Amino acid sequence: MKSSRWQFLLFIGLGGLAALLAVVACTNSIQTASPVPAPPALATTPPTPPPPALSFNIPFDVTVPPQPPPTLESLQHDFDVMSWQTFVAMSWPVLPDGQPNTGQLPGQDGDNPTVWQTWKTAPEVFLPNGAPPPPWGTPLASSPLPAICRDQLQPGEYFLTQIGKTPNLLTESIQPFNTGPLIDQNGRYARFEILMNQTMFDYIVANKLYNKKAQAGVTSVVFPCGTTNPANPQVGTIMVKASWKILSPIEIQSGRFHTMKALIYTPPSTNPIIAETCEHATVGLVGLHIVHKTADAPQWVWSTFEHIDNCPTDGQVVPGHDYSFYNSNAPGAAINTPPDRPWNPNNIEPPARRPQIVRMIPIDQPTQQLNATYQAALRAVNPSSVWQYYQLVSTQWPTQPAPSCDVETSAPTNLTGTPAPQFLGNSTLESYIQGRVPNVSSSCIECHLNATTTKSVFSDFTYLLERAQ
Amino acid sequence: MSTLTISVFVDLSSALTGVAASQLKPQIDPINIAGQYFATLTSHVAEPTLIKLVTTFQAAGNPVAGATAVLADPVLGPVARSIMKLWFLGVWYDPAKPTQAVNVVSAQAYKESLVWRVMQSHPMGYSMFTYGYWAKQPPALNQFIQPA
Numbered sequence: 001m002k003s004s005r006w007q008f009l010l011f012i013g014l015g016g017l018a019a020l021l022a023v024v025a026c027t028n029s030i031q032t033a034s035p036v037p038a039p040p041a042l043a044t045t046p047p048t049p050p051p052p053a054l055s056f057n058i059p060f061d062v063t064v065p066p067q068p069p070p071t072l073e074s075l076q077h078d079f080d081v082m083s084w085q086t087f088v089a090m091s092w093p094v095l096p097d098g099q100p101n102t103g104q105l106p107g108q109d110g111d112n113p114t115v116w117q118t119w120k121t122a123p124e125v126f127l128p129n130g131a132p133p134p135p136w137g138t139p140l141a142s143s144p145l146p147a148i149c150r151d152q153l154q155p156g157e158y159f160l161t162q163i164g165k166t167p168n169l170l171t172e173s174i175q176p177f178n179t180g181p182l183i184d185q186n187g188r189y190a191r192f193e194i195l196m197n198q199t200m201f202d203y204i205v206a207n208k209l210y211n212k213k214a215q216a217g218v219t220s221v222v223f224p225c226g227t228t229n230p231a232n233p234q235v236g237t238i239m240v241k242a243s244w245k246i247l248s249p250i251e252i253q254s255g256r257f258h259t260m261k262a263l264i265y266t267p268p269s270t271n272p273i274i275a276e277t278c279e280h281a282t283v284g285l286v287g288l289h290i291v292h293k294t295a296d297a298p299q300w301v302w303s304t305f306e307h308i309d310n311c312p313t314d315g316q317v318v319p320g321h322d323y324s325f326y327n328s329n330a331p332g333a334a335i336n337t338p339p340d341r342p343w344n345p346n347n348i349e350p351p352a353r354r355p356q357i358v359r360m361i362p363i364d365q366p367t368q369q370l371n372a373t374y375q376a377a378l379r380a381v382n383p384s385s386v387w388q389y390y391q392l393v394s395t396q397w398p399t400q401p402a403p404s405c406d407v408e409t410s411a412p413t414n415l416t417g418t419p420a421p422q423f424l425g426n427s428t429l430e431s432y433i434q435g436r437v438p439n440v441s442s443s444c445i446e447c448h449l450n451a452t453t454t455k456s457v458f459s460d461f462t463y464l465l466e467r468a469q
Numbered sequence: 470m471s472t473l474t475i476s477v478f479v480d481l482s483s484a485l486t487g488v489a490a491s492q493l494k495p496q497i498d499p500i501n502i503a504g505q506y507f508a509t510l511t512s513h514v515a516e517p518t519l520i521k522l523v524t525t526f527q528a529a530g531n532p533v534a535g536a537t538a539v540l541a542d543p544v545l546g547p548v549a550r551s552i553m554k555l556w557f558l559g560v561w562y563d564p565a566k567p568t569q570a571v572n573v574v575s576a577q578a579y580k581e582s583l584v585w586r587v588m589q590s591h592p593m594g595y596s597m598f599t600y601g602y603w604a605k606q607p608p609a610l611n612q613f614i615q616p617a
Contacts, residue, residue: 072497399497408599412608413586413616416597420499438580439595450600458599 056100079395083303107385119195126467130211149278180338189345197238225405243287243428257284272342287428299398302444325357360434484536586613
């Protein structure tokens with residue numbers, strides 16, 4: 001019975017996993033603060049939970065406590081914890097070889113380049129003419145850049161090319177859903193990127209999925225789930241989608257954003273007319289999807305984080321607050337509506353063309369509490385840590401997960417696994433499709449179930465393979 | 470005298486529809502369609518009738534006999550048929566006017582209607598299958614309504 005999967009896991013699997021992770025946490029985690037003796041608890045006051053351990057180990061899977069029996073709410077919490085553990089591990093200070101610097105904590109010495117930023121970006125994998133990508137670990141500077149940007153990439157600089165969450169946002173006259181560019185309150189267009197971990201990269205390379213012709217021979221795509229086997233635990237496939245805003249000098253000085261120096265490419269277009277440009281800028285992280293395929297969640301675990309200054313929740317505007325994507329002084333403006341075409345990311349758009357973004361589904365109270373716990377732990381590392389300014393919106397996970405890593409074969413009548421929560425969106429990545437209407441409002445798993453290769457074969461919940469040439 | 474609980478409602482619904490109770494109300498249930506239907510039923514049918522529904526269903530000794538007894542009862546039969554239409558169509562029909570649809574319970578009720586599973590298909594405008602499913606043999610009926 002699929003619906004009893006979590007009960008089943010409870011008894012035979014996760015007890016062992018919990019024990020394993022406890023050992024891993026004890027040996028490899030760095031505790032941020034000594035446990036502080038709690039004040040005497042009042043009868044009506046729940047006990048204060050201990051501060052979470054910050055670890056550079058990406059969790060292999062969700063950890064479900066053995067008791068009490070899991071509920072929808074308790075499992076949501078477990079997945080939210082996994083999201084935060086993953087966010088912390090992936091945001092860990094990184095060494096030049098892409099490994100976490102185990103001698104440091106996130107934000108300890110100010111902002112830090114992260115582990116996930118060393119992963120492969122989509123343009124590095126899906127190359128012109130379907131060429132094989134250079135091996136894992138090859139520096140970005142060795143990858144082919146558009147001619148206008150060539151030789152401009154400076155040491156330590158990253159390369160951003162995508163103007164929307166979906167590729168070709170500006171030039172496609174018809175979109176599958178209501179979308180458009182995201183423009184901040186400075187009038188600048190947000191930028192986006194998609195990255196993958198080595199597990200995903202290796203699978204794509206091994207199966208030549210970077211090449212359109214090679215995809216013709218592919219009848220099934222099943223990315224690795226990873227394993228919690230104590231003898232050889234493996235992290236499964238992980239994708240990351242990041243959204244960035246170009247920062248003003250004041251925003252850079254604020255110390256509230258994780259930043260990076262970027263070379264920003266705007267591709268040319270004749271309709272609409274857009275000049276090809278390459279621009280150096282400091283950008284700040286405003287949104288982050290982390291999508292992780294695990295043995296217990298073959299439909300993937302969909303975690304989404306945001307910068308806390310992005311926007312208010314609908315109806316909960318803090319007067320006078322400087323939001324990145326909402327104007328507190330224009331409360332009557334239409335919300336979550338993209339500006340009319342034409343869209344030109346080389347422009348600084350006037351106030352009337354800056355969309356008024358709000359979060360349509362409030363962050364759950366337990367998730368808010370978990371956010372406060374992790375933000376406090378990050379603040380304990382460094383009171384001015386940029387990482388304290390990020391929050392988990394929620395985590396979507398399959399309540400009836402497929403019995404095996406091959407979802408299409410093992411769960412043909414419930415391919416989505418009945419995700420919880422039903423709807424989930426990031427204000428910077430699903431700005432215009434938030435809500436609670438089935439098949440219209442943003443639901444990670446339900447949308448990505450439609451993803452295919454260039455030959456219309458189910459691509460295991462990623463649209464990336466459509467980029468193969 | 471027993472009142473109708475959601476647990477009894479799901480057991481009765483399973484016997485009436487032939488769909489496993491675990492499909493009607495999964496243990497971990499983010500949609501809670503059974504809760505929506507239970508609320509619909511209890512808001513439209515008088516308490517004495519609901520009590521008689523429980524008593525008649527449980528007195529028969531097993532779910533199939535209970536459902537048969539309910540369907541044969543002149544008062545409960547129309548209510549049972551409205552419950553079946555609720556599950557299969559996501560629509561509440563007035564038991565006193567069985568051809569008169571009162572309302573679609575919710576957007577979720579539309580896509581969760583059992584008729585789509587029995588058809589081994591999907592609602593118009595909403596597919597839970599992967600691209601190209603139409604070129605393949607659908608999974609067997611039992612996989613939709615009585616999975617192992």
